[in-house]
Amino acid sequence: MISYANRRCYEAGYQEGELIGHRLVDWVEASHREDFDAALETTANGHQVENLELRVRRSDGSMGHFSISLSPMRDEQNAVNSVVVVMTDITDAALLQAKLAHSEKMATIGRLVSGVAHEVNNPLAAILGFTDLLLENPEVPVSAREDLQIILQETQRTKDIVQDLLSFARQRPVQREPVQLNGVLRQTIKLRQTIKLRSYDFASHGVEVVEDFEETLMAALGDSQQLQQVFLNILNNAYDAVQEAGQRGRIRIHTRRQAEMIEVAISDNGTGIIDPQRIFDPFYTTKQAGKGTGLGLSICYGIVRAHGGEIQCWNNEAGAGSTFVVRIPVATEAALAAAATKEARP
Incomplete structure (x- = not known):
């Protein structure tokens, strides 16, 4: 249970009534609550936890990225009687870092798939062309036509995938x-x-x-x-x-x-x-x-x-x-x- 919140919490828009007497874990995104509970248990056992990055609900209801550090507080008998939680909103920094990493990854993969797509396009065109010619040939038996139709459909599907690769690698201005x-x-x-x-x-x-x-x-x-x-x-x-x-x-x-x-x-x-x-x-x-x-x-x-x-x-x-x-x-x-x-x- 939260027993105290400093002035910065209220400056950030949180209300005293929604903090004091409530569980801090309820503010953590559901998928991250297990990690927070584990960190809390570690701290209760006397060990400090630093820079735990979790998604936490902000005062406006949106979810933000927070760096969380937990420190045990001890009484005169050296027993842990409370935990001090310091939370820093790093949403902007986390988003910027993620965008930079993603941009670098996209650029690298873009160069790779562009080369692969061009190399695959040429043999695909040949397969499509010769399959069409065979389907137009009246001497090809019906059983073979069914197989050729499957080849044509699957080759066309592969061509569509290659076009997606090219669209990804070479988007027009x-x-x-x-x-x-x-x-x-x-x-x-x-x-x-x-x-x-x-x-x-x-x-x-x-x-x-x-x-x-x-x-x-x-x-x-x-x-x-x-x-x-x-x-x-x-x-x-x-x-x-x-x-x-x-x-x-x-x-x-x-x-x-x-x-x-x-x-x-x-x-x-x-x-x-x-x-x-x-x-x-x-x-x-x-x-x-x-x-x-x-x-x-x-x-x-x-x-x-x-x-x-x-x-x-x-x-x-x-x-x-x-x-x-x-x-x-x-x-x-x-x-x-x-x-x-x-x-x-x-």
Whole structure:
């Protein structure tokens, strides 16, 4: 139980009534509580624990990265009677470090996959071409045609994977212009529901889509086609997650302006994310073999970063599912001028 909180806690926005007499572990993210309990037990046994990095709920309800040190306090008989916990919010530093590490990893993998994709493309084109010729040959027996059709389908699937690799490694420059994200989102939802081949119609599959848009939203600065690709990918993943959950699905899309960013939050009540720390890594996927390359969200990450924005995700604290948040700069006059200057450079 918390028996004392110093002045800095209240300056950070915490209220005395929600701290004193309550368990500190309740403020720790559920997935990290076991680590905190273990550290607390270690300290209770007389050993100090330093620089334990955990996610803890901040006063505004958001989750932040904290460096936590625990020190035992002893009475006159040298028995541990309390624990002093010092918590430092390192969210900004942790995010910056993660972004730098991820950018370096993406650049390295980008160079690798670009070379591999180009080498694989040439023999794939030959296989597709000669398979087509054989299928057009009337002398080929029916049994062989069935096998050739399988070869054609699997080769085409491999070609699609190679195209994903090239998209990941060589994203085209962002065409920066004022974009109404509410309109892009509505077009994306409409586009997605017309993809009949993938049976992705929301309503007919028991998935409710809630549009919670700020109607007076300012324009963002970006490329509408690339941003549509980002939102379509996130919506596809949300759809898959709620379908796997085996319950009535609900996807909520919320837009708002936050400081100099336009924020788009897409939440679902699906199965959640197994490892949010790796979700944007290239080739990381939890889907069955043949249903995903693990490059979709990596490409999204690159697109959003190229826009000068950020993309994050987490599992929902209250209820099932996960939330993806995309932030894109507002199209202010200064931002437009800076974008024009950058594009004018040779």
